[in-house]
Amino acid sequence: MGNDIPKNSNMEVFETLESEVRSYSRGWPAVFESAKGYKIRDTEGREYIDFFAGAGTLNYGHNDDRMQEKLIEYIKNDGIIHSLDMGTNPRKDFLEAFNDIILKPRNLSYKVMFPGPTGTNSVESALKIARKVTGRDTIISFTNAFHGMTLGSLSVTGNIFKRRGAGVPLADTVFMPFDHYIEGVDTADYMERYLADNGSGVDLPAAVILETVQGEGGINAASMDWLKKIHALCKKYDILLIVDDIQAGNGRTGTFFSFEPAGIEPDIICLSKSIGGFGLPMAVTLIKPEYDQWAPGEHNGTFRGNNMAFIAAVEAFRYWKNSDFENSVNEKAAYMAKEIERLIRTYPGLQGSPRGRGLMQGIAVGKENLASEICAEAFRNGLIVETSGPADEVVKFLPPLIIDKAGLAEGFEILEKSIQNVL
Structure with a gap:
């Protein structure tokens, strides 16, 4: 017997028929109908500025014209849609473009692996190959890390609420303090003490996994100096370094890879979200050639x-053929940082502090539930923005990278009005 659905309703359909696990539809109770660039519209005709970008999946905005045209053309010509890991022209084009436009100009050499099409699958494959290559079990992760919702990824995720959802013990991970986690303590030196001391109880790990900016953990940005030290530690102790660039990569912090300013070269890189350009499911695991030791089909899907x-990704790479796009992202990031500082000064009731870098920034607030109240009020005023952090204490800004200054200004105008209303 089916459920009775109220007539002439919007959200009741989801509340009646969909699982209680849904989350975003609770905070943004609207039925969305269309989107373009950095704006979204719902079925009631309301328009919203998007400071969420599909949790970082829509770096190039909604419905990019050129990507859209290429996709429609491909479908109309009966192009291959599903092909597992068989050879296709789009696959060939992607590999060549990624190598020529992204890797070669950065003097990077990686084998490209296509796991299942989600970020957590990229992380699972990274953990598996690191353990296979080194013959070791332990992984070092960091406080407030988030790497995905499947068991391996959850084992290296710090959030207690999400870890409890596993329902089974999560083993073979040691957590170390992230950069700036302990005031006045160099946490890279702290980690080395554990690695160097035979009495520390920490086995030599297969890998260290980190986000350069912790997206779900509170927009905590590691310093370049700290990243260099962690990279050097991994080299010294023969540990593989995995950088999870699923949210912080694809240009989100200003450079295509978030670790570029540190001048480091991870052994394994996880990419998803905006790597597919258009918001389509896709994930990539980049593996240094000497560590690409998979047997055929050993990790598949x-x-x-x-x-x-x-197809969409190849079009997205056009943004990276010269430095213009990167420069524009960094200019807008500087504008965002100034606006954040201004709001913190203007509204001491926020007890605010700035977080993040690039177009991945936020305001950490000092009062419980305040960030959630601000985001809810912002939605009512026409801005989609979410919270971050272990206690949802950060108002998190992830606008599409293609947003213009006018869009940013309008978004921060709505945000300021929302802060005023809540305070």
């Missing part, structure tokens, strides 16, 4: 390689 996403 029905959807390992999305031809539609390959």
